[in-house]
Amino acid sequence: MLVGNAIYLDYQATTPIAPQVREAMAVYSEELFANPHSAHFLGHQAAEAVEVARAKVESFIGASAEEIIFTSGATEANNQAISSVLFANTTKRNKILISAIEHKCIKNAAYFFAHKLGYQVAEIPVASDGMLDMQAYQSMLNDQVLLVSIMAVNNEIGVIQPIQQLAESAHDVGALFHCDAAQAPEAIDLDVKELKVDMLSLSAHKVYGPKGIGALYINNALQAALPPFIHGGGQQFGLRSGTLPTGLAVGFATALDIAREGATHNRAWLAAMKQHFIEGLTQRSIDFTLNGKADNTHPGCLNIEFVNTDATALLAAMQPEVCASTGSACNSAFTQASHVLLAMGLTEAQATSSLRFSFGRYTDLPQIDRALDIIQQRLARF
């Protein structure tokens, strides 16, 4: 995708809204703007649209009726999943397990709520390819564990974890299992019953839907035991109050419909783009190392270490022509290496030499060739 002259290779940060999604949403900011919780016919029309959207999101992940609630995104869904399980706990279990490569919104929420409510957090290590260390996981599981949270698809290196197996192991010791699946819809099929997860988080803007909406799946059997996350008028089965954004819900559901219909084609397209990028790096004799597992990963995600190069400076040198991502959190005083790459055993220097390129439905071969030429030119300046 070109934005002006800029080549956009940052689809895992966010995707543009698909034209069909924009079209489906338009009517809800115009004549169908009514509050979906209002007791008049315009309100009923909006409520009907929300419930159709809810059913579509449920169907996308194989959930039963009334098993998802709309949230503002995956950050909120993840915060709700962790905090509500801790608040509801009436057992002596006092541990949360998360993987060492979770998104910051799982990590920070887990530590915050655990600290406030008297729980411990332990991080499950990963191997050098980013896959969870199964032996370590098994040894950390015991009857003290209340909740396990492991992401389906990593946002920096694209590794796909065996969620069904991980959830079954958690259940074997009586723990609940939550999965952050924000990056999953473009990479893998999702079926919450097959995966055996108790809770699962989604985000619309990672799948060509609008920003500001996501969803939390909560298994029916668990729902009644959980307290509300946002208190108010009792919307969404009493679990998450607030007026529902009809247009965003419809846009999200439409985006998932499109993702499902185009999954096979889209994944093959992304894989071809990724392959072309890797080959192009080699053809241009660029000194690089691939971070993370080489196969069975998100087809559109590529994390590259540019050997002995400051990635933040390289990204800056590529502006305004190529948009990619460092995966590092920048502070005014220093650049912090990605916790994901460090957890895989990369050194600080290797981690801060790494950039993530993520491809999408609107990426094509000429864009990749041009981006590679620009990278090669800019690297020559270092």
Ligand SMILES: Cc1ncc(COP(=O)(O)O)c(C=O)c1O
């Ligand atoms: C794996 C993962 N989880 C959670 C989030 C947060 O999603 P949202 O922007 O919808 O809050 C992101 C987005 O960066 C992500 O990649």
